[in-house]
Amino acid sequence: MDKIRQNTLHGEVAERIRVMITQGRLTPGSRVPEKQLCEQFGVSRTPLREALKVLAHEGFVELLTNRGARVAKLTKTTLKNTFEVMQSLESLAGELACARISEDELTNIEALHYQMLAYYKSGNMKEYLLANQQIHEAIVLASQNDILIDVYKNLNQRVHRVRFTAELSNDYWSKAVAEHEAMIVALRARDGANLGQVLRRHLRDKLEVSALDEMAE
Numbered sequence: 645m646d647k648i649r650q651n652t653l654h655g656e657v658a659e660r661i662r663v664m665i666t667q668g669r670l671t672p673g674s675r676v677p678e679k680q681l682c683e684q685f686g687v688s689r690t691p692l693r694e695a696l697k698v699l700a701h702e703g704f705v706e707l708l709t710n711r712g713a714r715v716a717k718l719t720k721t722t723l724k725n726t727f728e729v730m731q732s733l734e735s736l737a738g739e740l741a742c743a744r745i746s747e748d749e750l751t752n753i754e755a756l757h758y759q760m761l762a763y764y765k766s767g768n769m770k771e772y773l774l775a776n777q778q779i780h781e782a783i784v785l786a787s788q789n790d791i792l793i794d795v796y797k798n799l800n801q802r803v804h805r806v807r808f809t810a811e812l813s814n815d816y817w818s819k820a821v822a823e824h825e826a827m828i829v830a831l832r833a834r835d836g837a838n839l840g841q842v843l844r845r846h847l848r849d850k851l852e853v854s855a856l857d858e859m860a861e
Contacts, residue, residue, distance in 0.1 A: 654694035657685060665704050667733055672717040676705060681698040703802055726803050727851040734795050739836035741786035750784045750831060753779055757828050764821050848853040
């Protein structure tokens with residue numbers, strides 16, 4: 645991994661660590677290896693610790709008194725509460741997107757949808773999940789609401805490892821694809837109320853297949 649230039653300060657450090665957490669390279673409950681990360685990124689302890697403060701505020705890490713930081717665990721309660729908020733955010737984003745989406749944005753989302761269908765038919769789960777994620781993010785961006793987009797990005801990163809990596813049964817997978825088909829139909833028709841309902845239901849279903857039984861309360 646390339647070293648970070650000193651003039652990018654703690655923002656890029658925070659982003660690097662955020663990615664490591666969402667990708668599972670820093671696991672829940674593990675200590676954040678400050679010395680190792682400083683050497684890896686080519687930065688001093690000051691920007692790293694400022695980055696950890698940012699990540700603690702976002703819920704990615706927990707600061708330990710005089711003992712550094714550790715990656716926050718995602719509990720059942722936290723996951724349920726986060727998904728409840730995200731259901732409302734994506735539902736609202738869908739309603740706004742139907743009123744504001746451009747033809748280019750719609751064309752891009754449709755292209756992603758057809759790519760996702762191809763991955764579904766070929767059984768390529770990894771690429772399917774990536775295209776799935778890009779569709780949801782594109783709909784949120786099409787809302788053209790900067791506040792909604794910022795809040796969504798933060799929450800989505802926190803539950804990414806559950807939302808887009810949970811094992812899917814064949815029944816759930818086919819149902820999820822059908823819901824994505826309904827999303828495209830609603831977008832084409834600029835039917836915000838319908839798209840909002842589909843997105844809310846889609847996230848509720850996703851929560852039900854997440855690994856809740858393996859999490860602490």
